[in-house]
Amino acid sequence: MSTEPDVVITGLGATTPLGGDVASTWDAALAGKSGIRTLDNDWADRYEIPVRFAGTLAQPASERLSRPETKRMDPSAQYALVAAREAWADAGAPEIDGERLGAVVASGIGGIWTLLDGWDVVREKGARRVLPMTVPMLMPNSPAANVSIEFGARAGVHAPVSACASGAEAIAWGVGMIRSGRADVVIAGGTEAVVHPMPISAFAAMKALSTRNDDPAGASRPYDVTRDGFVMSEGAGVVVLESAEHARARGAKVYGRVAGYGMTGDAHHIAAPEPTGVGQTTAMRYALQDAGVTPHDVVHINAHATSTSVGDMIEARGIRAVFGTDADHMRLSATKSMTGHLLGAAGALESIFSVLALRDRLAPPTINVSQPDPDLDLDLVRDTPRELPQGQIAAINNSFGFGGHNVALVLTSA
Template sequence: MERVVITGAGVISPLGNDVEQFWNRLVRGESAISTIDTFDVTRYKTKIAGLVRDFDPETLLGKKEARRMDRFCQFAMAAANQALADAQLVSDELDRERVAVYVGSGIGGIQTLLEQEAVLNKRGPERISPTLVPMMIANMAAAMISITHGFTGPTMAPVTACSVGNTAIGEALRLIRTNGADVVIAGGTEAAITEISLGSFSNATAVSSRNDEPTRASRPFDQDRDGFVMAEGAGILVLESLSHAKKRNARIYAEVIGYGATSDAYHIVATHPEGRGAYQAMKLALQDAGIQPTDVDMISAHATSTGVGDLSETLAIKKLFGEDAYRVPVTANKSMTGHMLGAASAVEAIALVKSLQTRIIPPTINLDNPDPACDLDYVPHVAREAKLAVGMSNSFGFGGHNAVIVCRTFDES
């Protein structure tokens, strides 16, 4: 069975539009949450989000191509181009029939849909763009990466809500292990900060309304948390079989060694209050990796800053790790980025890889008044240096989707 390694990464995020800027700000504990200024939020309960700034798709992708893509697709293309350049992968010698693309989105091209609905209402059906459907559908990010680079291996767009990125990485792991591809471009993307989605989340009381203190709004595991903060962006990784990576003398960042996926089978939006599905997904990921809970050096938590969600994840970790749960540092990237929905777990996977590389665990910021029921080591306020070899990343989504990956520092043996 092939071993699977990570050789490239690309990020578009509220903390920065490349891996290094994103990582440096994450380690410094900077919040990227701000007041929404892309549309009028006067009537909205929630007025804050993690917006991608200084993103010029026409410069990055070309004017003609950028106009054919919804923002979620633009993010994915930009991040994929970064990842491919980082991996030094695209060359005439590459067998494109053996390159797959597994990139998904939780929502897809909702901005394009809203814009064309406005055209329908104001100007009639004759003026609806013929590109509405291809720009809107959630598989188009994967399709455009495949089309642009001529990758003709399997192309898939998982739609598992906020666990999309880990689903893509995990399924890519399985594909490479079974010799279905040499390389998989894997990750997630999202651009859903729109009037209608913000209004829906606000009315569902799922998002924070700490509008006067945007940078303090996302506060996983804190007693005063009042919901997640919407964010946007993309995270794309290049996964390769070890044999393929070694053949081309690629730089290897880390190895993906385990994947577990389950369903809560409980509720359309709420996680199981006891974290049963999360526990099972973590357990399966460790079994797939062939390791024990005692081998795990850090956990990147899903930790969206919701009351039930943070508690259920804590309970799941305690159930799996037992007393060892108090030893393992747990970090919550969303305290700084906000919740990037379908992009979240792929971006967090990249952060996990950076942690394994640098031996630094990013902090969980805004943990000022810890919830007594959430009593693990969440690396509060300040990043921490630590001896790291194995890390786990959790991701859970609406509908009860759970996806967990395990990575480790690369060792030839």
């Protein structure tokens, strides 16, 4: 029998294209709203970019942070700090020795705004005009470091980088820190700030992005036969993880439990998913085994489902392979249809959606699916939320990233 401590979620924080905090984001998701909009700039015309839309923050970080904070942090760190402050307050700002507090905040790309702005300064004004804070701002560990400094987290500060699986992997790392005894509380999640002409151009060059410029809100359409790519978005999602014993001792409210995780690598291609989905299915199986739950216990899946022609159905077939006939009673949600793809923050935000789905017994909808892929044999929640059963239930959040990173998290109700 395992002696590892149970790990629970006691605080949630987010800033997203759907809302400036968790409550507004979740309400918008349950209402089936889209956070995708035409960009209010001339990038497409000036740089001949074929994509004119993205998911930008519903509430600018500058409205939540002081001017000195915005000047010394890249947007990726700004978003992380906004979400971390909300999560910490939501957890009741636990009193804890910094030696028992950890921080794991991931980003798939990091401080690209700072990096590219710095290069512009060198080219246009010379090296002497580069800001001294440029390196601390552009580092991919800068969000994690700033969060650790804000809350005095000295048990360890980590910044796993695994592309679009980064946010979910950060939560897995946080669970591992608590299970191993390194920390009692960990602030964990992901952040991304890549709505910038260069990454948009680069993803467009890969033919990875939707080009539905005439219908931004309808562009992200997982599992629809007309899907043509993902939608770039920005934001952050952060959770406060805590050993169940520590949470119980201080009387903390508990949203749910991170019961298990599975992580694998495809070792196949730098961008394309392994076509049989074996890495994804193995990650899900590992997560179930680690959590000590059976396929029958899982009633909800928040899928990675980015709205790409190939990736969506590889995951769907993998889910069926893992769960067999038990998949028939599961509710499948693809929330990127509303938020777009937050890259390194996606897995963290979707973990928040998953635990709220368990709390509220509501699977959030998938929007924009008017012609479901005929090969999809899972129960996709479309347009309106769907009730989940009462009692002790479990959900899986899948996150997969370029480079062959696969992360599955199993969450259970409180």
